[in-house]
Amino acid sequence: MIANRTGPIKWASRRLWALILWSMRTRSARMAQSRFLGFVPGPMRERLWASHVRQNRFARRYGKQMIAFSLRLLVLSAGFTLLYALAVELLVRGYLVSPNSDWYADQSPR
Numbered sequence: 001m002i003a004n005r006t007g008p009i010k011w012a013s014r015r016l017w018a019l020i021l022w023s024m025r026t027r028s029a030r031m032a033q034s035r036f037l038g039f040v041p042g043p044m045r046e047r048l049w050a051s052h053v054r055q056n057r058f059a060r061r062y063g064k065q066m067i068a069f070s071l072r073l074l075v076l077s078a079g080f081t082l083l084y085a086l087a088v089e090l091l092v093r094g095y096l097v098s099p100n101s102d103w104y105a106d107q108s109p110r
Contacts, residue, residue, distance in 0.1 A: 009075070013068035020063070 006014075023029060033052075040048050090096045 009068055009071050012071055013064055016067050016071075017064045020067075 037045055037048065087096065
């Protein structure tokens with residue numbers, strides 16, 4: 001059996017990145033981009049296209065890393081939420097009790 005050395009976060013980010021790239025290469029996405037450029041006046045169209053190319057270059061360079069970071073934040077957030085819900089549930093059921101201030105007052109040296 002070959003061990004997965006990349007981990008589930010990187011695996012999910014690669015799959016999600018591939019899906020995003022595939023969706024941006026579809027005919028409908030390209031038509032939407034070209035139609036949007038048609039609404040922009042001539043001189044601004046060139047600047048807009050140059051900005052679009054810069055954004056695509058940035059996305060190709062850092063997109064997968066940003067997706068992996070976002071997935072890590074999602075997993076951490078879900079984990080903390082689960083732990084909080086578990087603590088509240090244990091408190092409600094009586095397995096965890098809040099400290100009694102009277103007991104602490106009795107234990108203090110006089």
